[in-house]
Amino acid sequence: MDAPTTAQLTKKDFTTNQEPRWCPGCGDYAVLNTVRKVLPELGIPKENFVWVSGIGCSSRFPYYVETFGLHTIHGRALPIATGIRVANPQLSVWVATGDGDALSIGGNHLMHCLRRNVDIKVLLFNNRIYGLTKGQYSPTSELGKVTKTSPSGSIDSPIDPLTLAIGCGATFVARSYDVAGDHLAETLKRAANHRGTAFVEILQNCNVFNDGAFDAITNRATVQDRQLRVEHGRPLRFGPNQSRGLRLNSRTLSLDIVENADDPKHESELFVFDESNPLHAGLLARLSGEGVPTPMGVLHQVRRPTYEARLDEQRSHNASRQYTSLDALFRSGHTWRVD
Amino acid sequence: MTAEPVPQQTAPKSQTIKSAVVRFAGDSGDGVQILGDQFTSSTASEGNDLATLPDYPAEIRAPAGTVAGVSGFQIQFGSENVHTSGDVPDVLVAMNPAALRRNISELRKGGLLVLNAGAFSAANIDKAGYAANPLEDGSLSEFNVMAIDITRLTNLAVEPAGLGTKDAARCKNFWTLGLTYWLYSRPLDSTLAWIGSKFSGRPDLALANQLALKAGNAYGETSELFHHRYHVPAAKLPPGDYRSITGNTALAWGLIAAAQRSSRQLVLGSYPITPATELLQELSKHSQLGVTTVQAEDEIAAVGVAIGASYTGSIGVTTTSGPGLALKMEAIGLAVTMEVPLVIVDVQRGGPSTGLPTKTEQADLLQAIFGRPGESPVCVLAASTPGNCFDVAIEAARIATKYMTPVIVLSDSTLANGAEPWKLPVLDDLPDLRCHQEPPPKDDFKPYRRDPATLARAWVTPGQKGYEYRIGGLEKDALTGNVSYDPMNHERMTELREAKILGISADIPDAKVESGPASGQLLVVGWGSSYGPIREAVERLNARSIAVSHLHLMHLNPFPRNLGELLTRFEKILVPELNRGQLSQLLAARYRVEVRSYNKMQGRPLTVSEIEEQILAQLED
Numbered sequence: 001m002d003a004p005t006t007a008q009l010t011k012k013d014f015t016t017n018q019e020p021r022w023c024p025g026c027g028d029y030a031v032l033n034t035v036r037k038v039l040p041e042l043g044i045p046k047e048n049f050v051w052v053s054g055i056g057c058s059s060r061f062p063y064y065v066e067t068f069g070l071h072t073i074h075g076r077a078l079p080i081a082t083g084i085r086v087a088n089p090q091l092s093v094w095v096a097t098g099d100g101d102a103l104s105i106g107g108n109h110l111m112h113c114l115r116r117n118v119d120i121k122v123l124l125f126n127n128r129i130y131g132l133t134k135g136q137y138s139p140t141s142e143l144g145k146v147t148k149t150s151p152s153g154s155i156d157s158p159i160d161p162l163t164l165a166i167g168c169g170a171t172f173v174a175r176s177y178d179v180a181g182d183h184l185a186e187t188l189k190r191a192a193n194h195r196g197t198a199f200v201e202i203l204q205n206c207n208v209f210n211d212g213a214f215d216a217i218t219n220r221a222t223v224q225d226r227q228l229r230v231e232h233g234r235p236l237r238f239g240p241n242q243s244r245g246l247r248l249n250s251r252t253l254s255l256d257i258v259e260n261a262d263d264p265k266h267e268s269e270l271f272v273f274d275e276s277n278p279l280h281a282g283l284l285a286r287l288s289g290e291g292v293p294t295p296m297g298v299l300h301q302v303r304r305p306t307y308e309a310r311l312d313e314q315r316s317h318n319a320s321r322q323y324t325s326l327d328a329l330f331r332s333g334h335t336w337r338v339d
Numbered sequence: 340m341t342a343e344p345v346p347q348q349t350a351p352k353s354q355t356i357k358s359a360v361v362r363f364a365g366d367s368g369d370g371v372q373i374l375g376d377q378f379t380s381s382t383a384s385e386g387n388d389l390a391t392l393p394d395y396p397a398e399i400r401a402p403a404g405t406v407a408g409v410s411g412f413q414i415q416f417g418s419e420n421v422h423t424s425g426d427v428p429d430v431l432v433a434m435n436p437a438a439l440r441r442n443i444s445e446l447r448k449g450g451l452l453v454l455n456a457g458a459f460s461a462a463n464i465d466k467a468g469y470a471a472n473p474l475e476d477g478s479l480s481e482f483n484v485m486a487i488d489i490t491r492l493t494n495l496a497v498e499p500a501g502l503g504t505k506d507a508a509r510c511k512n513f514w515t516l517g518l519t520y521w522l523y524s525r526p527l528d529s530t531l532a533w534i535g536s537k538f539s540g541r542p543d544l545a546l547a548n549q550l551a552l553k554a555g556n557a558y559g560e561t562s563e564l565f566h567h568r569y570h571v572p573a574a575k576l577p578p579g580d581y582r583s584i585t586g587n588t589a590l591a592w593g594l595i596a597a598a599q600r601s602s603r604q605l606v607l608g609s610y611p612i613t614p615a616t617e618l619l620q621e622l623s624k625h626s627q628l629g630v631t632t633v634q635a636e637d638e639i640a641a642v643g644v645a646i647g648a649s650y651t652g653s654i655g656v657t658t659t660s661g662p663g664l665a666l667k668m669e670a671i672g673l674a675v676t677m678e679v680p681l682v683i684v685d686v687q688r689g690g691p692s693t694g695l696p697t698k699t700e701q702a703d704l705l706q707a708i709f710g711r712p713g714e715s716p717v718c719v720l721a722a723s724t725p726g727n728c729f730d731v732a733i734e735a736a737r738i739a740t741k742y743m744t745p746v747i748v749l750s751d752s753t754l755a756n757g758a759e760p761w762k763l764p765v766l767d768d769l770p771d772l773r774c775h776q777e778p779p780p781k782d783d784f785k786p787y788r789r790d791p792a793t794l795a796r797a798w799v800t801p802g803q804k805g806y807e808y809r810i811g812g813l814e815k816d817a818l819t820g821n822v823s824y825d826p827m828n829h830e831r832m833t834e835l836r837e838a839k840i841l842g843i844s845a846d847i848p849d850a851k852v853e854s855g856p857a858s859g860q861l862l863v864v865g866w867g868s869s870y871g872p873i874r875e876a877v878e879r880l881n882a883r884s885i886a887v888s889h890l891h892l893m894h895l896n897p898f899p900r901n902l903g904e905l906l907t908r909f910e911k912i913l914v915p916e917l918n919r920g921q922l923s924q925l926l927a928a929r930y931r932v933e934v935r936s937y938n939k940m941q942g943r944p945l946t947v948s949e950i951e952e953q954i955l956a957q958l959e960d
Contacts, residue, residue, distance in 0.1 A: 079644050326596055
């Protein structure tokens with residue numbers, strides 16, 4: 001086998017000859033573009049990448065990235081990715097999944113992948129709708145959402161992907177959005193460098209079946225008021241000129257908005273964000289309501305041994321405790337000779 | 340309560356017999372399975388051929404003393420070939436009234452019935468559902484009854500160990516084992532040593548169980564209750580080193596051997612399910628032998644892990660039972676279309692749904708062959724004896740890797756838990772399974788270019804530079820593997836996938852008549868665990884100069900090439916199965932032959948005598 005090389009990889013090296021078949025204007029194009037820019041910068045040989053997906057619009061992703069790729073079955077990308085990592089821990093394994101694939105049919109696998117901390121980068125394309133089947137409500141669709149299968153409005157309360165991930169003991173939880181450009185790129189790089197399951201929710205516009213679902217958050221005109229870019233060790237600030245902030249209300253255990261946050265007398269009240277604290281991540285993930293900003297960036301990151309590392313550790317630990325030859329195993333217990 | 344029988348003043352006669360069938364039965368907590376295992380081990384040491392069948396309830400501890408909570412263990416051992424655990428016990432050891440009630444109808448008339456009279460309290464008799472004490476109402480008059488207060492005698496025997504009442508009572512099984520050893524003229528040494536090591540951390544328990552074993556043995560010698568004791572001479576097995584092995588252990592070890600002979604890692608994805616759980620338990624102990632096990636969150640994740648590992652170049656395996664196989668089917672279809680190796684083990688149990696989790700059945704054959712969406716052919720194999728599970732595991736890995744295909748291995752509850760003597764194989768003598776060692780030429784690499792001989796695509800794995808390719812569950816172009824909706828390409832791919840599986844028939848041994856004449860009036864065709872009872876029935880009839888033959892199939896999809904021709908050499912074909920006629924349907928449809936089915940759906944193995952009866956009836960018909 002040739003020695004792996006990473007020299008001079010470019011975006012072009014990660015572009016396949018397959019024409020993407022997403023609808024014109026789909027947010028997936030922007031994510032694909034950013035991914036193709038990020039991958040060459042990671043210092044990983046191209047042949048060591050594997051992209052795995054389930055079923056859904058975003059799950060076509062592997063066909064368009066010039067690495068090893070598997071487009072599998074609905075909901076099951078994570079177990080298959082786990083098998084890949086367990087079989088060869090040298091590989092950089094990425095999963096492209098959607099709100100239906102990861103939170104509905106594959107919800108069980110997400111929960112267990114996160115708690116095991118398998119070293120997989122999970123990109124959850126959340127468009128809050130079923131696109132590939134042409135417009136039915138998904139587990140992240142808002143209550144009352146009118147779709148083809150909920151003509152009177154959905155009666156299912158939505159799941160918050162980040163709260164779910166934190167609850168499962170995820171070691172890396174982040175959020176960005178399709179057209180975020182550098183923010184998405186930086187978030188993906190941090191995910192790539194994380195050892196363990198890196199869970200990234202990417203808010204993604206489905207311009208055909210759920211157009212504008214995230215407009216209020218991503219609209220350039222209001223982005224400063226509606227997005228809270230979190231940064232480890234820094235006070236939570238947002239708004240024009242970072243003039244607004246958040247403080248902890250110790251009575252309600254929630255985050256309240258502080259106006260005039262740039263005023264020195266308010267600055268000390270601001271909540272200083274610690275990404276290693278899952279309670280901080282939980283508070284941020286639950287931020288919602290009129291006029292409340294949506295957190296973006298890495299909400300949580302801690303170091304914990306990966307599943308694969310623990311497998312390895314046990315294997316070394318067992319070196320002197322288990323049979324080391326099959327013949328010795330055959331002869332274990334009671335045997336007898338027939339002459 | 341009856342008094343113990345009055346001792347007689349004559350010494351028991353020692354009688355040499357060819358074979359014996361003994362069944363132990365008691366409450367789930369009575370230690371019957373340990374009793375059975377130890378008896379098996381000592382039987383093996385004596386050089387007898389043997390076959391065993393444990394029978395335990397689905398409930399871990401059903402209410403004590405009830406019929407639902409009865410656990411059993413049957414062994415047949417002999418000085419000639421033993422193929423089954425025996426139709427009818429010669430000796431029944433029943434540790435309580437419920438065990439008696441559950442098993443008495445199967446004891447041979449005139450057979451020896453050993454009872455723990457100490458457990459026949461009014462409450463226990465009532466719990467077992469008896470209206471009156473069976474020891475007193477004459478209902479056992481057809482049997483040779485030895486009602487012994489084993490509880491009291493055990494308590495007396497273990498007194499020096501100073502145990503509490505509860506622990507002392509638990510030694511009953513070893514007292515009973517000691518008595519049974521006396522009955523079959525067995526030495527105690529190996530069991531005494533086993534007890535010593537088993538309870539090495541509790542010297543008091545070790546001492547008590549050893550005392551109980553010796554006391555039970557001495558009781559046989561001194562009580563003079565028994566008119567006979569027996570001796571079963573050693574069987575003439577081929578020379579070699581032997582051990583006793585269950586089907587589940589043999590299958591697990593076969594998988595390890597296959598991975599080693601492939602020079603690849605074994606990755607098992609599995610989720611616990613009766614009766615396949617021991618496969619996961621056994622394999623999880625062997626990381627030093629190249630095994631990685633992942634206890635997945637569910638059956639689907641388990642097969643997913645195996646597929647991911649296979650795609651990455653390991654021997655990916657998943658183990659389950661019928662309900663789990665159903666859950667895995669969509670993923671197995673993915674492996675069919677991705678064309679990656681995959682070994683799926685289905686240890687069958689009674690169905691449908693949860694069915695009879697601890698009982699046996701052979702009703703997943705059609706599920707294995709057909710139970711996936713679309714035209715989705717896979718190779719299907721079945722093991723025939725506990726020891727044969729080892730060979731079938733290796734054959735499954737051979738076919739899976741050589742042909743880049745899923746292979747389903749069918750075992751069942753009888754094989755999984757049953758044991759027989761097994762000649763230890765020499766690893767270097769096992770088939771060399773290395774294949775796809777060299778990557779294909781890098782220039783113009785096409786993921787779905789096939790080896791013309793096997794129709795298998797190359798096993799190119801992530802990490803191999805210059806081969807980056809993308810495939811999935813969507814239909815693929817027959818050469819490039821790119822997504823293709825071309826109608827003629829889909830038809831061609833469907834035919835290629837089928838031809839690849841059918842082509843395996845050129846790479847497996849021809850079907851061969853196992854016993855009986857090579858042509859004639861009646862051929863009995865079997866698969867799976869019915870091997871033992873069919874073989875024994877056919878041999879018995881052959882010994883009476885009744886011409887009947889036995890064919891047993893390991894390869895169920897595809898069938899051996901000569902099978903159709905072989906079937907035409909017989910006037911009649913009889914297929915006994917623990918299902919409603921699944922192999923029968925396949926043979927009739929494929930070869931246009933008239934097949935006579937014998938079907939049994941009782942959660943129990945076929946018996947020799949019922950197959951004999953069927954054969955005789957078919958010959959007369």
